[in-house]
Amino acid sequence: MIVDSSSPAPTKNSLLLSSEADLQRTQTPYVTGTSVIAIKYKDGILIAADMGGSYGSTLRYKNVERIKPVGKHSLIGASGEISDFQEILRYLDELMLNDSMWDDGNSLGPKEVHNYLTRVMYNRRNKFNPLWNSLILGGVKNGQKYLGTVNMIGVHYEDNHVATGFGNHLARPILREEWNENLTFEEGVKLLEKCMRVLLYRDRSAVNKLQIAKITDEGFTISQPYSLKTQWKFKAFENPTVGAEGSW
Amino acid sequence: MSSIGTGYDLSVTTFSPDGRVFQIEYAAKAVDNSGTVVGIKCKDGVVLGVEKLIASKMMLPGSNRRIHAVHRHSGMAVAGLAADGRQIVARAKSEATNYESVYGEQIPVKELADRVASYVHLCTLYWWLRPFGCGVILGGYDRDGPQLYMVEPSGVSHRYFGTSIGKGRQAAKTEIEKLKLSEMTCRQGVIEVAKIIYGVHDEAKDKAFELEMSWVCDESNRQHQKVPDDLLEEAKAAAKAALEEMDAD
Numbered sequence: 128m129i130v131d132s133s134s135p136a137p138t139k140n141s142l143l144l145s146s147e148a149d150l151q152r153t154q155t156p157y158v159t160g161t162s163v164i165a166i167k168y169k170d171g172i173l174i175a176a177d178m179g180g181s182y183g184s185t186l187r188y189k190n191v192e193r194i195k196p197v198g199k200h201s202l203i204g205a206s207g208e209i210s211d212f213q214e215i216l217r218y219l220d221e222l223m224l225n226d227s228m229w230d231d232g233n234s235l236g237p238k239e240v241h242n243y244l245t246r247v248m249y250n251r252r253n254k255f256n257p258l259w260n261s262l263i264l265g266g267v268k269n270g271q272k273y274l275g276t277v278n279m280i281g282v283h284y285e286d287n288h289v290a291t292g293f294g295n296h297l298a299r300p301i302l303r304e305e306w307n308e309n310l311t312f313e314e315g316v317k318l319l320e321k322c323m324r325v326l327l328y329r330d331r332s333a334v335n336k337l338q339i340a341k342i343t344d345e346g347f348t349i350s351q352p353y354s355l356k357t358q359w360k361f362k363a364f365e366n367p368t369v370g371a372e373g374s375w
Numbered sequence: 376m377s378s379i380g381t382g383y384d385l386s387v388t389t390f391s392p393d394g395r396v397f398q399i400e401y402a403a404k405a406v407d408n409s410g411t412v413v414g415i416k417c418k419d420g421v422v423l424g425v426e427k428l429i430a431s432k433m434m435l436p437g438s439n440r441r442i443h444a445v446h447r448h449s450g451m452a453v454a455g456l457a458a459d460g461r462q463i464v465a466r467a468k469s470e471a472t473n474y475e476s477v478y479g480e481q482i483p484v485k486e487l488a489d490r491v492a493s494y495v496h497l498c499t500l501y502w503w504l505r506p507f508g509c510g511v512i513l514g515g516y517d518r519d520g521p522q523l524y525m526v527e528p529s530g531v532s533h534r535y536f537g538t539s540i541g542k543g544r545q546a547a548k549t550e551i552e553k554l555k556l557s558e559m560t561c562r563q564g565v566i567e568v569a570k571i572i573y574g575v576h577d578e579a580k581d582k583a584f585e586l587e588m589s590w591v592c593d594e595s596n597r598q599h600q601k602v603p604d605d606l607l608e609e610a611k612a613a614a615k616a617a618l619e620e621m622d623a624d
Binding site for chain 2: 217230
């Protein structure tokens with residue numbers, strides 16, 4: 128069940144006048160996570176995200192887990208407002224609890240969870256009180272792979288590779304060129320790391336500490352955090368002021 | 376042992392001259408007429424078992440569940456009026472999720488039993504509510520280990536090593552007392568509960584029944600779940616064999 132905001136339903140008049148309406152205004156995000164990228168591969172889904180939580184332009188939190196498991200069959204990756212992500216995790220926990228209490232041998236798969244999230248996000252948007260996130264939901268159930276995304280407006284779709292935020296602009300072109308449906312685990316990780324490296328160089332809110340998660344029919348693994356090797360020894364960066372009159 | 380409470384039994388808010396509230400006692404009779412429910416606390420967990428009397432051959436096996444999960448770590452077996460039982464289970468579920476959202480940890484079984492008992496008791500205090508016609512056996516596993524509680528229609532709740540309610544409760548209790556529960560694992564406990572339920576089932580009075588069992592134990596990762604099918608079959612087979620042995624005497 129989605130818990131509605133605390134205020135009672137304001138009458139038409141009071142909406143215009145009172146501050147009750149302000150409780151339902153569009154917010155601004157405070158602590159945010161940057162891109163998440165995900166691909167389908169031979170055995171399942173791979174999702175990569177860094178562990179940064181930015182406070183505006185400050186890279187304030189460097190140990191934020193932005194990929195989490197949902198039940199047995201799915202993983203969720205989130206970018207955007209971290210506190211809203213935590214709230215979404217609470218909704219999902221309640222959803223999975225009620226599902227498991229049926230004890231009927233069935234459990235919600237990635238497609239169902241994605242649909243639930245879409246409803247939550249879209250309904251919040253319609254009340255002008257969005258959860259400020261872009262979410263990626265990937266998983267495998269009964270051998271069927273599923274990868275979808277939904278954002279704060281409620282726009283949702285599935286694809287073989289998805290990304291949020293800057294990932295859409297920097298990573299997806301690479302994935303369009305180099306993705307194929309028979310990637311092995313090693314090839315998939317290499318591809319994701321290639322994309323994450325580009326994001327690391329070009330996205331100012333990226334931090335060099337990432338996790339890659341995989342989910343298959345057997346279960347999920349979220350890697351320990353690690354860093355990518357970066358290359359800064361370019362000739363153009365040595366003596367950058369040569370030839371610039373008056374610079375130092 | 377029925378006593379007529381002429382005049383003093385019309386409302387739950389009336390005491391009789393000898394200090395009894397008859398409506399509560401009548402509610403308990405509803406529980407006594409239901410199929411036997413057994414609960415035992417073993418070394419490593421709790422096992423619940425229900426003798427589900429089948430009203431009609433048309434009913435699908437596995438339907439009309441009498442044992443419900445209340446949260447991940449606890450479950451409840453209901454005896455008596457099934458519809459009343461659903462209310463109690465719904466309330467217990469809501470208390471459990473409420474506790475978790477306020478305190479950030481799973482509700483301790485003792486606290487859950489307290490809350491369920493208070494709710495059941497609530498319905499014995501007002502003339503415009505009737506008492507619940509069902510008793511509940513609550514089993515759960517928290518950081519104090521596995522625990523077993525029983526809540527009666529009067530609202531009293533006690534903690535038990537082993538208990539039973541329903542038709543065959545006297546015979547079941549005698550059997551439970553013979554068991555060495557503190558040395559038993561839940562795997563063994565499941566077989567024993569099956570034997571007890573098959574043993575107390577009255578072939579003459581009631582026709583068919585279905586055995587429903589659940590457990591919360593180390594083996595189930597401290598989660599409440601139906602006893603796995605293979606173990607359930609093993610238990611049923613052992614119970615039937617034990618019955619035949621008794622009949623052969």
